[in-house]
Amino acid sequence: MSSSVVLRGLQDGGLVTRPATADHGRALPVHLTDEGLRRLTAARAAVYDIERRMIGAIPVRRLDALLADLDRMAAALDG
Secondary structure, three states: OOOOHHHHHHHHHHOOOOOOOOOOOOOOOOOHHHHHHHHHHHHHHHHHHHHHHHHOOOHHHHHHHHHHHHHHHHHHOOO
């Protein structure tokens, strides 16, 4: 899915605004609406809550090793 399709959906949902024309060039700035900011804040809080619960399930003595393994896994995707 292209970014323009995603942005159009966000705009149609009243979550972002974009001007009809650009001040210069072709890039149109995107701004969150109040509702968009409210939903972003709620989503961020939900993600942080899930992250805290997931990390809380790992014994402290194993957390450093797990995070190192996850870093290695992410790096493998870059290469």
